[in-house]
Structure formats: structure tokens, C-alpha cells
Amino acid sequence: MSDLPDSIVLVEEGPREGAQSEPAGIPLDAKIRLIEGLAAAGLGEINCCSFVDPKRVPQMADAEEVAAAILRRPGVRYTGLWLNERGFERARRTQLDLVGNLVASASEAFGRRNNNRGPEELLAQQRRMAERYREAGVPLGSAYVFTAFGCAFEGEIQVRQVERAAAGLLEIFADYGDPAEALYLCDTVGWATPLQIERTVGAIRDRWPEQPLALHLHDTRGSGLANAFAGLKLGVRRFDASCAGLGGCPFAGEGAAGNICTEDFVFLCEESGVSTGVALDALIECAREIEAAVGQPLPGKLMKAGGLARFR
Amino acid sequence: MSDLPDSIVLVEEGPREGAQSEPAGIPLDAKIRLIEGLAAAGLGEINCCSFVDPKRVPQMADAEEVAAAILRRPGVRYTGLWLNERGFERARRTQLDLVGNLVASASEAFGRRNNNRGPEELLAQQRRMAERYREAGVPLGSAYVFTAFGCAFEGEIQVRQVERAAAGLLEIFADYGDPAEALYLCDTVGWATPLQIERTVGAIRDRWPEQPLALHLHDTRGSGLANAFAGLKLGVRRFDASCAGLGGCPFAGEGAAGNICTEDFVFLCEESGVSTGVALDALIECAREIEAAVGQPLPGKLMKAGGLARFR
Numbered sequence: 001m002s003d004l005p006d007s008i009v010l011v012e013e014g015p016r017e018g019a020q021s022e023p024a025g026i027p028l029d030a031k032i033r034l035i036e037g038l039a040a041a042g043l044g045e046i047n048c049c050s051f052v053d054p055k056r057v058p059q060m061a062d063a064e065e066v067a068a069a070i071l072r073r074p075g076v077r078y079t080g081l082w083l084n085e086r087g088f089e090r091a092r093r094t095q096l097d098l099v100g101n102l103v104a105s106a107s108e109a110f111g112r113r114n115n116n117r118g119p120e121e122l123l124a125q126q127r128r129m130a131e132r133y134r135e136a137g138v139p140l141g142s143a144y145v146f147t148a149f150g151c152a153f154e155g156e157i158q159v160r161q162v163e164r165a166a167a168g169l170l171e172i173f174a175d176y177g178d179p180a181e182a183l184y185l186c187d188t189v190g191w192a193t194p195l196q197i198e199r200t201v202g203a204i205r206d207r208w209p210e211q212p213l214a215l216h217l218h219d220t221r222g223s224g225l226a227n228a229f230a231g232l233k234l235g236v237r238r239f240d241a242s243c244a245g246l247g248g249c250p251f252a253g254e255g256a257a258g259n260i261c262t263e264d265f266v267f268l269c270e271e272s273g274v275s276t277g278v279a280l281d282a283l284i285e286c287a288r289e290i291e292a293a294v295g296q297p298l299p300g301k302l303m304k305a306g307g308l309a310r311f312r
Numbered sequence: 313m314s315d316l317p318d319s320i321v322l323v324e325e326g327p328r329e330g331a332q333s334e335p336a337g338i339p340l341d342a343k344i345r346l347i348e349g350l351a352a353a354g355l356g357e358i359n360c361c362s363f364v365d366p367k368r369v370p371q372m373a374d375a376e377e378v379a380a381a382i383l384r385r386p387g388v389r390y391t392g393l394w395l396n397e398r399g400f401e402r403a404r405r406t407q408l409d410l411v412g413n414l415v416a417s418a419s420e421a422f423g424r425r426n427n428n429r430g431p432e433e434l435l436a437q438q439r440r441m442a443e444r445y446r447e448a449g450v451p452l453g454s455a456y457v458f459t460a461f462g463c464a465f466e467g468e469i470q471v472r473q474v475e476r477a478a479a480g481l482l483e484i485f486a487d488y489g490d491p492a493e494a495l496y497l498c499d500t501v502g503w504a505t506p507l508q509i510e511r512t513v514g515a516i517r518d519r520w521p522e523q524p525l526a527l528h529l530h531d532t533r534g535s536g537l538a539n540a541f542a543g544l545k546l547g548v549r550r551f552d553a554s555c556a557g558l559g560g561c562p563f564a565g566e567g568a569a570g571n572i573c574t575e576d577f578v579f580l581c582e583e584s585g586v587s588t589g590v591a592l593d594a595l596i597e598c599a600r601e602i603e604a605a606v607g608q609p610l611p612g613k614l615m616k617a618g619g620l621a622r623f624r
Contacts, residue, residue, distance in 0.1 A: 004507075155624050191620060193583045194541055195316075222576030222613035223583075226538040229506055248613075257617060264534030271505045271535075297609065301534035301560075305569060308503060312467050 007275040009045065009238045010266070011214075012038050013259050014290065015066070016047035016081055018246030021258060022294060025059035026246075030293035032069045034286060038243060039073040041282035043262075047079050047240075048096060051087035067094035079141075083115070085132060092136065099141030099181070100133030102126040102172055104165035107151035110188065114146065123168045130176050140178040142214065143169035148200060150191025159203045166204060170211070182214035182238045187227065190220020190257050194230035201234045214238035217260045219248060219299065224260035225268055232274060241265050244287035245299035261300040263287050267307060280307045319587040321357065321550045322578070323526075324350050325571050326602065327378070328359035328393055330558030333570065334606060337371035338558075342605035344381045346598060350555060351385040353594035355574075359391050359552075360408060363399035379406035395427075397444065404448065411453030411493070412445035414438040414484055416477035419463035422500065426458065435480045442488050452490040454526065455481035460512060462503025471515045478516060482523070494526035494550045499539065502532020502569050506542035513546045526550035529572045531560060531611070536572040537580055544586060553577050556599035557611035573612040575599050579619060592619045 015035050019026045026034075031049075038046055048070065054061035063080065070078055072095070080096045082088045091098055103126065105111030108119055115122050133140060145165045150157050166183055173180045185200060201213060215231045217224050217239070228239060241262035242248075248258025263283045266276045280302075287303035327347050331338045338346075343361075350358055360382065366373035375392065382390055384407070392408045394400045403410055415438065417423030420431055427434050445452060457477045462469050478495055485492045497512060513525060527543045529536050529551070540551060553574035554560075560570025575595045578588045592614075599615035 150620070150623075152623050190617060193580060195584050219613060220617045221579050221619075222537055222573060223541075223580050225534055226541045226580065229535075229538045229541075261534060267533050268505060268535050268538065272507050299611070299613075301531060301611075305502060305532045307533075308462070311462075311464050 003235070004232050004272055004274050005235055005237045007237070007277070008232070008269060010043060010262060010276055010278065011238065011240045012043045012046045012243060012262060013240045014038070014243035014246040014262065016049055017240075017259060018242040018244075020050060020057060020059050021247035022059065024294075026290070026293060028062050028065055028069070030290065031062070031066050034243065034290050035066070035070055035078070036073075037282070037286040037289065039076045041286060042276075042278040043283075044075065044277060045077040045079065047081060049080050051080060051082040051090040064090065064094060067096050070095070085129070088129070088132065088136075092138075098138045100129060100138050101141040101144060102130060102169050103144040103146065104169050105146040106157045106161040106165045107147040107154040109153035110147045110151045113153060119165070119168070123172075126169065127172050130172050134176060140173055140176060140180070142182040142184050143173060143180040144184040144186055144216070145169070146186045147188045148185040149187045149196050150189060152189050159200050162200055162204065163207060166208070170208065180211065182212045183208065184214040184216050184240075186216040187218055188216075190218040190224075192217065192227045193223055194226050197227050197230040198234065201231060201236060205234065212237065214240070216240040218257045219245065219260050220257040225265060228260055228265055229268060232269070232272070239265065243283065243300075244290050244303060246290055246294070248299045258299060261302070263302045264300055267302050271308075281309070315547070316544050316584055316586050317547055317549045319549070319589070320544070320581060322355060322574060322588055322590065323550065323552045324355045324358045324555060324574060325552045326350070326555035326558040326574065328361055329552075329571060330554040330556075332362060332369060332371050333559035334371065336606075338602070338605060340374050340377055340381070342602065343374070343378050346555065346602050347378070347382055347390070348385075349594070349598040349601065351388045353598060354588075354590040355595075356387065356589060357389040357391065359393060361392050363392060363394040363402040376402065376406060379403075379408050382407070397441070400441070400444065400448075404450075410450045412441060412450050413453040413456060414442060414481050415456040415458065416481050417458040418469045418473040418477045419459040419466040421465035422459045422463045425465060431477070431480070435484075438481065439484050442484050446488060452485055452488060452492070454494040454496050455485060455492040456496040456498055456528070457481070458498045459500045460497040461499045461508050462501060464501045471512050474512055474516065475519060478520070482520065492523065494524045495520065496526040496528050496552075498528040499530055500528075502530040502536075504529065504539045505535055506538050509539050509542040510546065513543060513548060517546065524549065526552070528552040530569045531557065531572050532569040537577060540572055540577055541580065544581070544584070551577065555595065555612075556602050556615060558602055558606070560611045570611060573614070575614045576612055579614050583620075593621070
């Protein structure tokens with residue numbers, strides 16, 4: 001009846017992308033508690049902070065402090081994000097687990113706005129970063145294709161645009177002898193629907209059958225978990241998600257667009273027989289704590305309703 | 313690639329089940345505006361109010377006023393809910409479009425708590441109500457099976473429990489010569505997952521292949537739209553939903569459990585090539601207005617992000 005995977009890997013984005021999208025930011029101690037709570041709940045990979053310009057992203061101004069304060073748990077990968085050489089140098093001076101991810105945009109217009117570069121320039125920069133990671137002894141990580149399902153600047157995205165962006169990135173991985181840990185298809189602006197997931201993931205899987213795929217989904221228009229489930233059915237085994245749906249605070253107004261909610265997705269997976277390695281009640285507790293720290297209701301549902309264990 | 317239906321019917325539950333679940337209730341004029349706005353947006357069937365004990369459900373104390381104030385739009389069915397003879401008599405004195413729905417519970421424990429009756433008594437009562445509808449010249453409507461996917465009092469629900477409850481109801485419809493407009497499977501307490509939808513809807517469809525099916529889903533744990541999409545893929549063509557996700561206000565605390573959000577589901581359908589007959593922008597406007605009337609953020613996502621028409 002089901003061709004779902006036995007297990008998946010969840011990458012927690014709450015402390016990084018989630019916190020970055022909360023207008024008022026999250027206090028340092030709440031971030032630390034969240035990261036440590038998530039690791040204790042069984043999340044194996046946590047994106048902790050961004051090394052970006054604190055003038056542009058004040059929510060991430062404490063990146064070094066976050067990285068320094070985490071009480072590390074064995075077996076957990078604590079990662080960070082950076083966009084350029086300068087951010088990478090900041091990240092290197094921390095205790096975080098560095099991996100060199102490479103990025104491209106299916107939408108040329110988005111790439112120009114987000115990374116200030118055309119597709120060829122962006123690819124050339126990624127190759128320079130790969131070189132830099134080799135020099136620095138940092139392994140390559142995953143390949144990210146932004147706007148794989150639609151773009152607010154360009155509109156519809158064709159599968160061939162996704163393929164082209166992915167091909168450019170995977171070539172760099174091949175040249176550097178590291179297979180990409182995952183090829184991420186990102187629904188950057190929340191346009192995806194399950195049929196589109198089927199179409200795009202299906203095409204990418206057909207072209208690169210050996211390449212593990214991952215999904216980075218936003219719940220901008222409510223279809224996030226339906227999309228994630230469509231991905232599961234296609235055998236996708238790696239997903240980004242954000243505890244409590246952090247980053248999608250309903251007070252953030254138009255454009256509020258958090259990642260899919262970690263504990264809601266864990267619930268869906270575990271109820272569907274897909275193991276996540278996460279203790280749901282402990283994760284719900286993290287979600288409730290971070291909601292209290294934000295001081296506004298966050299979009300996660302399960303943290304309000306609770307799981308089903310108590311009824312069985 | 314897709315076996316989705318060409319079109320579906322949406323039944324709007326916001327003014328009834330949604331409003332009933334908002335702790336502070338909704339002012340009368342906001343209810344009227346909502347109902348009229350929904351009809352103007354293209355919703356063809358709107359559940360407007362409940363004729364229940366105002367002492368127990370003060371949010372519905374204005375049922376008669378709601379029913380009297382609606383400026384009716386041709387072609388729209390304006391319905392109401394009642395639980396017993398007394399409520400039915402109240403509804404009969406209004407201008408609403410009465411249909412005699414019949415209900416059963418897959419979970420015996422839930423039936424005893426919710427309807428204060430064991431399964432045989434509940435069925436006997438439903439038969440008396442069918443008799444009463446015949447006398448009153450009110451056509452039979454749909455058959456509702458509550459707790460079809462799980463029960464907070466009884467735990468897991470087996471497909472055969474759903475079949476038994478459905479069989480009892482459909483026998484009454486057969487005896488009265490009216491086919492049930494739809495056989496509703498209700499995820500009353502928000503336990504369903506897509507695999508469970510596939511399993512249960514699949515079994516019911518196999519047993520009654522000619523019987524149109526419908527889903528009444530709650531988004532209690534975040535899987536609501538994933539479940540609805542699973543239903544769509546199985547050819548279900550009738551769904552209840554609540555504008556703005558009314559009834560699932562995040563301030564309502566534990567147990568907040570609105571129906572799936574109408575406009576989020578309309579978006580998912582229309583983007584998937586399934587016609588709903590609803591004008592999305594007008595519906596979003598209704599959602600924003602009712603959120604303003606509630607004075608707290610409601611769970612609907614699309615009303616915050618907007619549709620995609622402006623990007624294309």
C-alpha cells in the first residue's frame with residue numbers, strides 16, 4: 001500500500017531560518033535552550049545560526065555567541081550558514097560542524113536578487129567556494145536549488161530550469177570528488193503543490209537516480225505537509241523543518257512563511273510508519289518553550305493539540 | 313499523472329462549526345457579512361448556524377437571527393445544524409434550506425459521550441428523525457460517520473467499525489428511498505493521516521462503489537491538507553472546510569482544532585487543476601475580514617501570503 005521510506009533525516013532550521021524570520025528575533029538564551037532541547041529530543045542535525053551581516057539581519061548578530069554556548073551532544077551535527085568567504089571565515093572560528101554547501105537558483109531573477117549574480121557568475125562563485133573549502137579542509141555538503149517550484153520574480157519554473165541548476169552544482173561536486181550529501185529542491189517562496197513535487201522530484205530522480213534528494217519546504221500557503229508527504233512517497237529521505245513552525249509567526253503579516261513545522265511533520269511521519277528518531281513529546285516541549293520565548297502564537301499545530309500516545 | 317477529480321464541492325463550515333469553536337463567539341453582523349461574502353465568492357453550500365441549547369453553546373444563541381438576516385443568493389444552499397427534534401423545529405421556522413442529515417459514530421464511546429446513546433439507540437433515533445423528515449417534507453441529506461479515523465475515548469478505530477456505522481445509516485436512507493447525497497467520513501478529533509485516509513476511504517469505496525463520499529477533516533495536528541489531498545486522489549469530491557481556519561484560533565489553547573482552511577484548500581485544489589468554483593481573492597478577503605472580527609490571528613495561511621495570480 002505504501003512505498004514510504006523506513007526512516008528519514010530531519011534537519012532542524014528553527015534556530016537559523018526560523019529565528020531569522022521572527023521580526024523581533026529570539027533572545028540568546030532561548031536559542032541555546034532550543035538547540036540543546038532539539039538535540040536531546042533526537043534531532044541529529046541542527047542549523048544553529050547564520051554568519052551574515054548583522055546590520056542587515058540583526059536576528060543573527062549573536063551567531064558567534066550561539067555557536068560558543070552550545071553544550072554539544074555526541075553524534076549531533078551542529079551547522080551554520082554563510083553566504084560568502086567572509087561569513088565562512090567567521091564560521092571557521094567557531095566550534096560548529098562545517099560543511100560546504102553549494103547553491104544555485106532555478107530562477108535566474110531570484111538568483112540575481114538573492115545572490116546578486118547571474119547564473120554563470122553564481123556557479124563560478126560556488127566553484128571558488130568549493131576550492132576554498134578544499135584548502136580549508138572542510139568537506140562539501142549538499143547542493144541547494146532555490147526556487148525549484150516557482151518564483152515571485154519570474155513566475156512558473158520549468159523542470160528543465162531545475163535540472164540545469166542542479167547539473168551545474170553536481171558537476172562541481174563531481175570535479176571535487178565529493179558526492180553531494182543531498183540534492184535539495186527548495187520551495188523558497190511557497191508555491192509548491194503535491195503534483196508539482198511529484199513532477200519535479202520525479203524528473204530529477206529519473207535523471208540522477210543515485211543522488212539522494214532532499215526537500216526544503218515552506219508552509220506559506222498551507223500545503224507544506226501535503227508537499228512533504230508527496231516527497232516521502234517518492235522516497236525523499238531528508239527534509240528541513242522548523243520547530244513550532246518558527247519563522248511563520250502569524251503576526252509577521254504578509255509573507256510570513258516559515259518552514260514546515262518539525263513536530264507536525266514528525267507526527268505525520270511516525271503515524272505513517274516512517275521513523276524519524278525524534279521523541280515527539282520532548283520535541284513538543286521545545287516547541288512550547290520557543291513559543292513562550294517569542295511571546296506570540298507560532299503556527300505549529302501539534303504543540304497545541306498534543307500527540308496521541310496518551311489516548312492509546 | 314493524476315487521477316484527481318475535475319471539480320469538487322466545498323461545504324463551508326466557518327459560520328457554524330468555526331464560529332461555534334471560537335471561545336468568545338463572533339458578533340452577529342460579522343457572521344452575516346461572512347456568510348454573504350462566502351456566497352459571493354462562489355461557495356455553493358454554507359452551514360450557517362446550529363440550533364442547539366444556547367446555555368451550552370452561547371456562540372450559537374443567535375441562530376435564528378443569523379438565519380433571518382441572510383440576504384439569499386440564488387443557487388446557494390444555506391443550511392443549519394440540529395441534534396434533535398427540538399432543534400429541528402427551531403430550524404423549520406427559518407428560511408434556511410433544510411436537509412435531514414443522519415449521523416452515527418464509528419466509536420461507540422464517542423457516540424455515548426457526544427450523543428448520549430449507544431449505537432443501537434442512536435441508530436433508532438436517526439430512523440425516527442428520518443420518519444420525522446418525511447412527515448415534514450424535508451429531504452434526506454448526507455450520512456455522517458463520526459470518529460472514522462480515531463477517537464480520544466476509544467483510541468484506534470478499525471475500518472470495520474466505520475463500515476458498520478455507515479451500513480446502519482445507509483440502510484435508513486435505502487428504506488426511505490433517498491440515496492444519501494454523500495457518505496461523510498469525519499476525522500472528528502484530528503487523528504487521520506493520508507495512509508489512513510487511503511485505507512478507510514478505499515475500503516468504503518470498495519464496499520459502496522456507487523455511493524459519493526465526502527470528508528470532514530480537522531487540522532488538529534497539521535495533516536489536514538495532506539489528508540484532504542489523499543482524499544482527492546481517491547476521487548472524493550465533497551469536503552467540509554472553514555474560512556480562515558475559523559475554529560482553530562491559536563489562542564484557544566489545547567484542543568484548538570478547526571476544520572481544514574477553505575481558502576488554503578481552494579488554493580491547493582485550483583493549483584492542482586481541480587475546480588472549486590470559488591474566486592480565491594474574494595475568499596481571501598472574507599478570511600481577512602473574519603480574522604479582524606475575531607481580533608486574533610486565525611490559522612489560515614493563504615490569507616497572509618496571498619495567492620499567486622499577481623506573480624503570473
